Each structure stands twice: as C-alpha cells, then as structure tokens.
Amino acid sequence: MKNSENIIVGISIGDLNGIGGEIVLKTFEDARMLDFCTPVIFASAKTMTFLKTHFNSEINFNGLNDIKQVIIGKVNVFNCWNEPVKIDFGKEDLKIGEYAIKSLQAATKALKDGDVDVLITAPINKHSIQSESFKFPGHTDYLAQELGGESLMFMVTDTLKVGLLTDHVPVKDVSSHITPERIQQKINTVYKTLKQDFNIQRPKIAVLGINPHNGDNGVIGNEDDIVLRPTLLKIKETGKLVFGPYAADSFFGSSNYKNFDAIIASYHDQGLIPFKTLSFGKGVNFTAGLNKIRTSPDHGTAFEIAGKGVAEENSFKEAVFTALEVFKNRTEYQELTSNTLRKAPKSERR
Structure with a gap:
C-alpha cells in the first residue's frame, strides 16, 4: 500500500472564471497537506501563475510536460495547454468551458493510466462545457463512460x-x-x-x-x-x-x-x-x-464571488481527505478479499 504523501492526487481545474482555482490554491497553501498527498493540477503553469498573482498566493509550483516526472512532496502542475488564457471572473464563457474539458480529459486519462491515484474535480459550469465533442450534463456521466462501473x-x-x-x-x-x-x-x-x-x-x-x-x-x-x-x-x-x-x-x-x-x-x-x-x-x-476514485466539493462555480478572494476551501479540502480515505480503505479491502480468495478451497472460489 502507498504511504501518505506518495498518494498522487489529480486535480481538474474546473471553470477558470469560477472559484475553482482559488480553492485549489488555498487548499495547498497549507504545507501540511503535502504530508498527506502529492497534488497534480491539470491546467498550465502560466494559468496557475496568473491565479497565484491575483490571489497573492505564496504557493510554489513544479511545472510538468511529462506526467511521469511528478515530484513527490511538491505541488505539481501538468501543462494541458501552453497559450495564455483570458480569465474573466464571474462570466460564463464557452472558451473557458473548453479549457475545463481539456483539464478534465487529461486528468481522467492520467487516472485511467495509473499516473494519479485519485481524481478531485473543481466545479464546472454545465452550460459552457457543452460542445459537439462533449455532450454530458456534468462530471458524473462523463466519468461513468470513461472509468467503468455503476x-x-x-x-x-x-x-x-x-x-x-x-x-x-x-x-x-x-x-x-x-x-x-x-x-x-x-x-x-x-x-x-x-x-x-x-x-x-x-x-x-x-x-x-x-x-x-x-x-x-x-x-x-x-x-x-x-x-x-x-x-x-x-x-x-x-x-x-x-x-x-x-x-x-x-x-x-x-x-x-x-x-x-x-x-x-x-x-x-x-x-x-x-x-x-x-x-x-x-x-x-x-x-x-x-473503478477509480473521484470526489469533488459540494458546491458549484460560485460566479457571484469568483475572483474576490473570499471563497471557502473547506469542502474542496474535505474532498481531498475523502479521496485519500477511500483510496486506503479500498486498497485494504481489495487486499483482504484477494487473500481470502487465495486461501479458500477451489470449490469456494467460483
């Protein structure tokens, strides 16, 4: 089983015009969080630097172009795009919706490939994510298709x-x-x-x-x-x-x-x-x-307070801790179940 900080947490950044970026920054400004996991934010170093400056955050990032180069114990940012993104807090924007989907798709692929252990999704705007290539009402339906299970x-x-x-x-x-x-x-x-x-x-x-x-x-x-x-x-x-x-x-x-x-x-x-x-x-x-673990906060994009620096990160932080708890419990359960099956007589394994 993985030890605490070696559990890699993938984070899709959500709608950049909402509070997602702010609550992610606030969660990992608390350096103690790195005792529990290693985060990988799926966005871009340029975008996260803009958010860091806007919110006067002192957080430091490790930029990645290769998901295999994650540094344990650091806040990693995987570059899903390289171009500048125009962020207009509180506004519904189809272009921003495209970046939310780029982040979600990259994070989901990393989860499927085993490059991250769990996925935390920051809030999206259900209207601005709609396109010819993405016609899901939200995260849950998309992830059900991609990850399998009920x-x-x-x-x-x-x-x-x-x-x-x-x-x-x-x-x-x-x-x-x-x-x-x-x-x-x-x-x-x-x-x-x-x-x-x-x-x-x-x-x-x-x-x-x-x-x-x-x-x-x-x-x-x-x-x-x-x-x-x-x-x-x-x-x-x-x-x-x-x-x-x-x-x-x-x-x-x-x-x-x-x-x-x-x-x-x-x-x-x-x-x-x-x-x-x-x-x-x-x-x-x-x-x-x-078949994989995904959590998210219990709120939406909160456009009405986006960019003002007043968003509460409590639910997002709880989403991280819940994902870690589930990962550990599920790993133990699967190991216990596997050991029980191995010890059972062949006639009972069917």
Whole structure:
C-alpha cells in the first residue's frame, strides 16, 4: 500500500472564471497537506501563475510536460495547454468551458493510466462545457463512460451519506426512471461502497419514498406501492439491511437519518436539499461505483464571488481527505478479499 504523501492526487481545474482555482490554491497553501498527498493540477503553469498573482498566493509550483516526472512532496502542475488564457471572473464563457474539458480529459486519462491515484474535480459550469465533442450534463456521466462501473452520486460527510436513485433528471421524468432494476443496482452500489470504501461491515440503508407521504395508499401516486416497496422487500430477503420507503418530508427533521449508515433519495433535490442544509461547506460529492476514485466539493462555480478572494476551501479540502480515505480503505479491502480468495478451497472460489 502507498504511504501518505506518495498518494498522487489529480486535480481538474474546473471553470477558470469560477472559484475553482482559488480553492485549489488555498487548499495547498497549507504545507501540511503535502504530508498527506502529492497534488497534480491539470491546467498550465502560466494559468496557475496568473491565479497565484491575483490571489497573492505564496504557493510554489513544479511545472510538468511529462506526467511521469511528478515530484513527490511538491505541488505539481501538468501543462494541458501552453497559450495564455483570458480569465474573466464571474462570466460564463464557452472558451473557458473548453479549457475545463481539456483539464478534465487529461486528468481522467492520467487516472485511467495509473499516473494519479485519485481524481478531485473543481466545479464546472454545465452550460459552457457543452460542445459537439462533449455532450454530458456534468462530471458524473462523463466519468461513468470513461472509468467503468455503476456510477452513483453519493454525497458524504463523516456522519451523513446520501445517494440518489436519479440525479440530473427533470422532475417530470423521475418516476419513469425509477424501475426495479435501477433500485436494485443503486442499492447494491451503495451497499458495496459502504463496505469497501468506508469500512462499514454491516451497512444499514434507508430509502425515501417517491411521492409525498409515500403516495398515501395511492391517493397521491402509486409508484411507491407498485415499484419501490416490493423491490425493497426482495432486496431485504437477500440479507441486506434496507428499510423504507420513508416519507421524505419528516425524515431529516425528525433526525431519523442518524439511525442509518446511508440514505437513498428518489431524486436530486429530495436528497441534496437536506444534505446541503445540514452540511454545506463540509460535504463531499463522491462518485460511488466507479473503478477509480473521484470526489469533488459540494458546491458549484460560485460566479457571484469568483475572483474576490473570499471563497471557502473547506469542502474542496474535505474532498481531498475523502479521496485519500477511500483510496486506503479500498486498497485494504481489495487486499483482504484477494487473500481470502487465495486461501479458500477451489470449490469456494467460483
């Protein structure tokens, strides 16, 4: 297993007109961070020098043209481009979106190739990244295609973990996306990630209902009774500790969430509004289910404060620590699983 600072953290710079560059600088101005990992920022030395000057940062960079030349214990910058970039803080700009994608694609390639161990993505603007060659609604869908596995948006803190049955889906289409197959797949993904990535050996999972009051016996909708409830019963029969559906309106306010290791919400706002209310600035967006590890802060580009030097780096820093924790837990889990299989009789390895 790798030791602390030898874990190489790839960082995609996100939308340069937002707060991404600022929170990355602030995170690694704390020299103690280099005791835990070695960062590689995917941007350009020229761009990062501009940001360093603008924010009066004292950070020092090691510029790279070859990803194999990373220096452990330094803040590395891999040059994804060499030309000057016009940064106009707070503005939506399709050209800046192109640089965000260049950074993301280079960082993802390095992750796939094993040149970095984990990926932290700074916030992007979902509109300015769209092009003929990039038609994904955000990071998660792109990374699911590139990295393989069954992706799931999983918002996490030490004490609260919320997954989603559907993520960036219009509200009018939510119920049509929630099928028995999707429910089983998402619950299996949460169950596996709690065990291998967060070292929770007997996960206890709550599932929130689709309709208000779980449909009130069909008065407000029948999806909970016809689709969700029977599927949860089948999953429970396999031995998983899965409970619900719970009425979403009172679940968090009653503190019932504290009785579970994870909560699965039916749609984006049902899960993320309470999560961000309870933990904004401390939460982390972890893409569970992928073959590689990716995290990001729990906020967006924050154009309204970009360039002003007032952005808080706490969530980005937590994203780094979460990625490191998951990397170590997953490595230990895989080693343990591998050793168990090697020791088992051949008849049990199938």
